Amino acid sequence: MQTLVAYVENKPGVLNRVSSLARRLAINIDSLTVGPTENEEIARMTIVAHTDERGAHRLEASLEKLVDVLLAENISTRALLERDLALIKVSADQQNRPHLMELIKVFRARVVDVAPESLIIEVSGTVDKIDGLLEVLRPFGVLEMARTGRISMTRGGDLLQPPVSESSGSQLESTGSNAK
């Protein structure tokens, strides 16, 4: 599993270009999240892909060839902070509810909705943590689940910021005067 971060133009069709590229390279995307950045014209993506280092290089370099992608970087080998968020609706009756509440406490999850026959649990953390909670909840009956997919950020001073705009057309390298 490889993790890439990309800054892209925040406009229609860009998500399609990114996902279509992964499809063309025959790379299966495990999760892809998109959200706004401080700059409303730029969106940030975290792409988790089923591929090896070579595939991730190809994806990274190919992404950067897209006009609307400002930067793409494989951050898999760096020190990362990763978060996934899940909402889990689990069936809960009077009898098992105390037991459930205990588990939720252990996992530092929260109950965000209470109904006579069910609870909705909100949990955030690493994928492993959420998978772990899910495993212990399963015997109670998981009725529904929604997960955001992973967002990732490199730790500490390892900054990954979108490039700032220079003069127009700066993104293209000169090919030399090839008309000669």
Next chain:
Amino acid sequence: MKLSGAEILCESLTRLGVREIFGYPGGAILPVYDALGKSKLHHVLVRHEQGATHMADGYARASGGIGVAMATSGPGATNMVTGIATAMLDSSPVVCITGQVSSKVLGSDAFQEIDITGITMPITKHNVVVTKAEDIARTLREAFLIANGGRPGPVLVDITKDAQQASAEFNWEASAPKLPPKRRRNNHDQAEFDRAVEMLNTAKRPIILAGHGIMVSGAMRAFEQFVRAGNYPVAMTLLGIGCFPTDNPLNLGMMGMHGEAWVNNAIQEADLLIAVGMRFDDRVTGDLRTYAKSARKIHIEIDRAEINKNVKVDAALVGDARAVLERLTPHIETRDHSAWIHHITELKGDSAVRDIQSLPDSGHLYAAHVINDLWKETQGEAIIVTDVGQHQMWEAQYYHHNRPRTLITSGGLGTMGFALPAAIGAKFAKPDSEVWVVVGDGGFQMTMSELATIVQEKINIKIAIINNGYLGMVRQWQEFFYDKRYVATPLVAPDFAALANAFGIRGERITKRAEVVPTIRSARESAETVLIDFRVEQEDSVYPMVAAGASLSDMIRRPNNPLVETATEP
């Protein structure tokens, strides 16, 4: 100055240096055609939109500039798809302009509405829909910048009819490209560069793999200086042909599936591959597990995504070929590779005796004869535009090019039907050059309707049909790998000479070797287009051949008697 979107489009194209547009009108692009009529642009009416894209592609490849194709929405746009993909695979800068239904009805399945930007997303370098007249000038400038920047490729601009009709203020200066900012990458660090220099200076058996990128980068001189500095033998990819003169003794010829045996053997024996502006296509490498196993590899390439894609390299110098070569050349210290070059010359001597040119005239007309004679008669100076298949490989083997951009051929996509329209585009790019189409009887029948375009435009190109009555390359595969079961490859064709006459073009039919040279001469003397139908040996095959997926070392060689065709010969 207030102009309509259509007028802005024509004015912008003119300012971008466009003279010819290859296109076909229709409802959703009619406002543009109305404006075209009032502009100085010359519109070439094609017979099928695929032809328009191939013409723009041929124009781009012959000139080094950008070719422009135009079509209406819906079927006009979808007919362009093959031509766009052809340009994409061979990194050819083509700008396609399509009409689109009005923005008000976009998404309603209106008449001749199709999502052409969706369809062409994976086969364009970039594409964009324009719905406002005021965005047209800037978008076109961006399209031209993208098409010919870095590694070139096709760009499609889809313009809604209401954007063509609306009027907007036209201000060229204010319409400068506004592309998103890009992270600047440090292409290769000093350590990588030093590693490459060390490999260059310690190699005993180096060989250069020269690709299309050398021409795209305009690096011919830098390349020649690099070759001279290191005294490196040069092998070329199909699209690299022309980047380095064939009459230079260091030029070995083409590599790969139908490359010369001595070239492939030299690659397999080399201790250093210096790949310049090429992408280790499977037709070049054969089986990757056995490819150049004893060689270290340096890859000079502008596209970072190509590095380590097929072949893992030891040093990757990402950047424009000319810039990288100019930086490398002063560091080359070792140039004595005489033992190695002598060895390759010996390999070559062994192969030449198997060559069809060395065989006595048996009265049979071989395609190789025709192409060899064409090369001699034109002194290798013509622009040759080929189609795809056996004749294409024979051209690469027997027509010796000395100048860049004189072989125009569909390499990556292998698009049959490419030759005739691409040659028309090449002729517009180089009106003073002699342009020959070398095409098979199969590929010619795919786009032969463009003969009418030739007549309407009154242009002078020469058409050599290498007619063997088969889809020859497929037949060859059936002969070698499917036990001679010739399914769907025998091909009925019209009388091409009579067909040419019907279009108002002179047509000739040749069946004997002795007739080849006089007919080529007489065609060259004509100021008009001439079509020659060469009826060649039906079941000849291209040798040597590396079977798909086989090792470059395992070549099927030409049998000593070419009339006894066999694949079992080692």
